[in-house]
Amino acid sequence: MTEVQENITNLKKQIPAGVKLVAVSKFKPKELLLEAYEIGFRAFGENYVQELVDKCEALPKDIEWHFIGHLQTNKVKSIAPFVHLIHSVDSFKLLKEIDKQAARNERVIECLIQIYIAKEDSKTGMDKAEYLEMLESEEFKSLKNIKVKGLMGMSTFTDNMDLIREEFRSLKELFEQTRNIQADNFSLDEISMGMSGDWQLAVEEGSTMIRVGSSIFGSRG
Numbered sequence: 001m002t003e004v005q006e007n008i009t010n011l012k013k014q015i016p017a018g019v020k021l022v023a024v025s026k027f028k029p030k031e032l033l034l035e036a037y038e039i040g041f042r043a044f045g046e047n048y049v050q051e052l053v054d055k056c057e058a059l060p061k062d063i064e065w066h067f068i069g070h071l072q073t074n075k076v077k078s079i080a081p082f083v084h085l086i087h088s089v090d091s092f093k094l095l096k097e098i099d100k101q102a103a104r105n106e107r108v109i110e111c112l113i114q115i116y117i118a119k120e121d122s123k124t125g126m127d128k129a130e131y132l133e134m135l136e137s138e139e140f141k142s143l144k145n146i147k148v149k150g151l152m153g154m155s156t157f158t159d160n161m162d163l164i165r166e167e168f169r170s171l172k173e174l175f176e177q178t179r180n181i182q183a184d185n186f187s188l189d190e191i192s193m194g195m196s197g198d199w200q201l202a203v204e205e206g207s208t209m210i211r212v213g214s215s216i217f218g219s220r221g
Contacts, residue, residue, distance in 0.1 A: 004035040008215045014212070018205055024195070024213030026051065030058055032217055037063065045087070045211050049075040056082055068152075068192075068211055070124055073097040081105045087152045087192050087211070089145050090114040090124040092134045093202050095146060102145035109145065112152040113194050115174060117167040119156045128174055135181060150190030150208070151175050155198060164198050168205035175206070 001009070008023070016023055025033050026047040033044060037060060046052035047069030055066055064084040066099040071088055079086075080101035089095050091110045102109040116125030126134070134140050153171040155164040171193055179188040194202025202210060 001039075002035045003030050003058075004217060005039045008036055008039065008041055011212065014200075016203060019207065020190075020209045022068070022192075022209060022211045023216050024068065024211050025055070025217065026069070026213070028213075028217045030055060033059060033063075036216070043084075045213075049078050049125070049164075052083075053078050066211075076101045077104075080107070080109065083109060085110045085112065087112045088114045088124075088127060089148075090116075092130070092137075092140070095134075095148075096143065099143040099146045107145065108147055110147050110149045112150045112190060113148060114152045116173055117153040117155065117171050119163070119167075123154050123156075125153065131174070132178070134185070135178060141153060141183060141185070146185055148186045148188070150188050150192065152192040154195075155193070155202075161198075161201060165201055165205060168193050168202050168207070172206040182208075 022043045022045040023036055025044045029105060029196065041068060042062065043064045045066040045068040052067060065082060066085045066087060067079055067083050069092060070089045071086065071095055076097045086098060087147050095111065098109055098111060113131055114125040115131060116123060116127050126202060151171055152172065155167045172191060175188060190208045191206055192209040193207045196212050196215040199210040199212060
């Protein structure tokens, strides 16, 4: 068994049932993804559109591709034919573009709304008020080719675990506040929060999906 395969196997033993592991594979060579694939792993997360497109073309077609980076509206068309889940929908404008490109590909694309929970300017996302206002709008309700499946949040980059817990908890509270909304394009099931350094904390606070890179692939490709 390779190091990547061992890392995935060990991680899966630690992760509770019901929590999905997404392997963050940005900048990692295709050979390492194939090592994970060979032991049945299928969910990979990429941050950059061109890298995602290239890997999708080169790797097996049953891989479940997650887009987890900042997504520009003009790049949506490149991933719309095949992306499994977009974690990083940080504006209503972007969601409308995803809906438009999904319609062109005769698909419904599943999305997570990225909520701004960190105390950092470098992070993006909707604030709570923007998110709630969007859900009330007729324009949102009219979108037919997206389905909002949950929320995503990125914590502050800090060693202050109390702050990180507080941020994760705020995302879970917003999830609970809106999870009972009923709409054809809205069905909250997932909370994507937690990465290599804080996923245990995220799971304690209700995460259903963790995005782990260095703990699987190492810090170098």
